[in-house]
Amino acid sequence: MSVITESDVRSALAKVDDPEIRKPITELGMVKSVTLGDGGKVHVEIYLTTAGCPLRTEITQRVTRAVADVAGVGPITVELDVMNDEQRTALRKQLRGDSAEPVIPFAQPGSLTRVYAVASGKGGVGKSTVTVNLAAALAARGLSVGVLDADIYGHSVPRMLGTEQRPTQVERMIMPPVAHEVKVISIAMFTQGNTPVVWRGPMLHRALQQFLADVFWGDLDILLLDLPPGTGDVAISIAQLIPNAEILVVTTPQPAAAEVAERAGAIALQTRQRIAGVVENMSWLDLPDGTRMDLYGTGGGQSVADRLSRAVGAPVPLLGQIPIEQPLREAGDEGTPLVLRDPENPAARALREIADKLAVRKRGLAGMSLGIDTTRHL
Structure with a gap:
């Protein structure tokens, strides 16, 4: 029978990531103690960041599975404590630095x-649906992805991500x-619950x-x-807070x-932001007989891309067209993005192709207004 050492157990625990912070619990100072007993018994004490940690069960399961992989381990017990x-201050400084x-x-x-x-001129065009599916598709590629639901009044991202x-x-x-x-x-x-948010501009800015x-x-x-539809407070705040x-x-x-x-994209002329491209949603409906029905007309996405290209003086691509499905x-x-639930669905394929383009996009000046008035003459 293999002889278990504390070092073996701690090495196994180093493979356990905190579900929220996404770093090994050993690096975060979350392993309080490891105690070995007769017959391969292992008792592990883990610090939680807060007493009300919603993922305590998942952390316990991850720790148990990791320790169980150590050769010769017998009964495993996991005890939870609170930092x-x-x-907590040390953890915050480790993650965020000591900035005041x-x-x-x-x-x-x-x-x-x-x-x-992700912007739109008006509501109902599927902006949030596009956002969550692009996020899920990019994460499925192995990228580290975040989504900020900046549509304060019409938030829907948590439901769509289930x-x-x-x-x-943890502190602030x-x-x-x-x-x-x-x-x-x-x-x-x-x-x-479904309580409405009734805020004006300054509060929106502070929340973002x-x-x-x-x-x-x-x-x-x-x-x-x-983003919420239109070119209001939130769009202006984002331009101020994250100019890039x-x-x-x-x-x-x-x-x-x-x-x-087009107006939503043209805000870039005033904020000096780059336009990554245009996504056309609800492009057509595939009928059972193999034909397509253009329920909302044709050409809108390409038209927006062409007009924005002329406005900023650089190519603004039509990144993709998503059929009605x-x-x-x-x-x-249901809370499971289509790109994960049915990756081969025509709409899911279109969204994954758009995500592929965004994933490999390089930084540069293309598509960014430099604020130069080309109509002036000396």
Whole structure:
């Protein structure tokens, strides 16, 4: 029989990531003690960040599974304790540094996170559906992805990602819930039931600032912002808080919707942001006989892309067209993005192709207004 050592057990625990922070519990100081007994007995004590940690059961299961993989282990018991104030302060400093005021990591010059602000001119074009499916598709590629539900009044992202979990707070640091490997934060996680949010501009700005600075997002590859329709307070605040965020415009083929969507993209001319591209949703309906019905007309997405290209003086691509599919709506209502539930569905394939383009997109000046008036002459 193999002789178990404490080092063997701690090595196994080093493979256990905290479900929220996504770092090994050994690095986070969460392993309080390891005690070995006769017959291969192992007793592990684990610190939780807060007494009300919603993932205590999952942490216990992860620790148990990891220790069980050690050769010669017998009965395993896991006991949970709670960090004291000093330990939580040390954890916060380890993760966020010792800055007096939280900063927005994505706005820093050295940030490598690509930030996409998903915008639309009007509601009902499927912007949130596009956002959550792109997020899930990007995460499925192995990227670290976050979604900020910036649609304060019309929040729907938590439902579409199938999570009712509340964030955990460690001092002033907020741990975002994770759904389908996507970190997500929304005002819906801080309200009771379906209570409406009745705020004006300054409060909206402060809420977005807290979501960006106080939430521990970790090392994200991509952050998606689900903006409310139009070019109001939230769009302006995002431009101020994250100037390097790129705008991803969602429209339908309908000319009336395309005209309004063009305005949402044209905000980049004033905010000096880059336009990542245009996504056309509800492009057509495939009928049982193999023909297509253009319920909302044709050409709206390409029209928006062409007009924005002329406005900014650089190519703005039409990244993809998404057909109307009933399973896309059903998946959103059920909380499992279609790109995960049925990856080969035509709409899911279109969304995954768009995600592939965003995943490999490189930084540069293409599509960004430089604020130069080309009509002036000396």
